[in-house]
Amino acid sequence: DRGSVQNSPKSYDVEYLMPVSLGTPAQQLNLDLDTGSSDFWVFSTLLKESMINGQTLYDPNASTTADKMEGYSWKITYGDQSYSSGDVYVDTVTIGDLTVSTQAVEAAREVSEEFTADSDNDGLVGLGFGIINTVMPYKQKTFFEKAMPGLDSPVFTADLKSGAPGRYNFGYIDDGAYTGNITYVPVNSSDGFWSWVSPGFQVGTTGSFNNTRIHGIADTGTTLLLLPEGVCEAFYGRIASAKYDASQGGYTFECNDSTTPDFYFGTGNGQMIRIPGSYLAYSKIDTSSLRCFGGMQSDSGVGFTIWGDIALKAAFIVFDQGSERLGWAEK
Numbered sequence: 281d282r283g284s285v286q287n288s289p290k291s292y293d294v295e296y297l298m299p300v301s302l303g304t305p306a307q308q309l310n311l312d313l314d315t316g317s318s319d320f321w322v323f324s325t326l327l328k329e330s331m332i333n334g335q336t337l338y339d340p341n342a343s344t345t346a347d348k349m350e351g352y353s354w355k356i357t358y359g360d361q362s363y364s365s366g367d368v369y370v371d372t373v374t375i376g377d378l379t380v381s382t383q384a385v386e387a388a389r390e391v392s393e394e395f396t397a398d399s400d401n402d403g404l405v406g407l408g409f410g411i412i413n414t415v416m417p418y419k420q421k422t423f424f425e426k427a428m429p430g431l432d433s434p435v436f437t438a439d440l441k442s443g444a445p446g447r448y449n450f451g452y453i454d455d456g457a458y459t460g461n462i463t464y465v466p467v468n469s470s471d472g473f474w475s476w477v478s479p480g481f482q483v484g485t486t487g488s489f490n491n492t493r494i495h496g497i498a499d500t501g502t503t504l505l506l507l508p509e510g511v512c513e514a515f516y517g518r519i520a521s522a523k524y525d526a527s528q529g530g531y532t533f534e535c536n537d538s539t540t541p542d543f544y545f546g547t548g549n550g551q552m553i554r555i556p557g558s559y560l561a562y563s564k565i566d567t568s569s570l571r572c573f574g575g576m577q578s579d580s581g582v583g584f585t586i587w588g589d590i591a592l593k594a595a596f597i598v599f600d601q602g603s604e605r606l607g608w609a610e611k
């Protein structure tokens with residue numbers, strides 16, 4: 281079996297949403313595929329009105345195939361301190377023609393203000409490893425873990441684009457979606473993340489390759505690229521107008537600063553992925569400003585590097601759960 285679904289970026293590529301069908305008859309919600317967490321949760325009719333702001337709600341009572349998991353609950357807090365919690369139902373879920381008939385669907389009773397404010401986002405499909413699923417008393421499998429045994433190949437791929445729709449594929453690798461070769465790197469899933477080690481980085485075409493191993497996770501649900509302080513300093517040190525602006529909470533520089541270099545990160549076997557300098561001018565700090573907030577920021581608050589959408593949209597990535605490895609290719 282296999283599946284393929286289009287993903288669509290919201291403004292500034294802040295997140296990527298995909299259509300998902302839940303229940304019988306199908307209820308379609310727009311969900312955020314998040315390789316940095318492992319709960320499948322949705323806005324639901326259980327929510328207080330004050331927490332809803334235009335989102336589409338999953339109504340388990342309107343689904344003939346929904347069964348409540350009595351005595352089960354969930355509560356998750358994300359890296360940015362946003363949170364959600366609620367009850368659990370088993371129901372059928374289809375993503376891109378791929379159906380899981382008994383998915384644990386976590387129906388929200390409570391969501392934090394960040395989720396309420398994000399009116400286009402109806403919930404998350406966590407495709408990290410099930411070991412960090414928050415359902416109690418027994419953790420539940422991710423959509424991919426449920427689908428994996430029936431797939432042609434135990435992989436899913438992410439093709440995120442800058443300001444344009446891309447695709448998530450399940451169970452196969454589309455050889456037309458990338459150029460050159462796919463370089464595979466081992467994954468350590470013990471923390472539930474797609475955790476891997478980059479052999480180093482290079483700033484611009486003329487900079488030397490810096491053999492500093494970077495431990496981090498591939499996270500489709502994080503917008504920016506969060507790297508060690510030293511890497512940020514090496515990159516922003518090459519941009520004439522760049523500075524760390526405490527009032528903005530990060531590095532900023534003039535959006536059109538022509539000294540902005542590309543950023544390359546190693547994936548192994550000598551391969552590098554090139555992130556165009558233009559991706560690193562993330563967004564204007566305010567409508568009247570000529571300065572942009574950097575797409576690369578320090579990971580000092582997190583403790584490990586997060587290869588978020590700024591990096592992922594420069595590549596074609598294979599999340600190979602069968603072999604616990606990540607595949608990286610240019611495109």
Ligand SMILES: N[C@H]1[C@H](O)[C@@H](Sc2ccccc2)[C@@H]2OC[C@H]1O2
Nearest residue numbers: 314316358359360362394501502
């Ligand atoms: N893996 C990521 C996750 O998807 C988001 S949760 C989220 C919050 C508000 C709006 C949309 C998504 C949060 O930021 C980084 C990390 O935690």
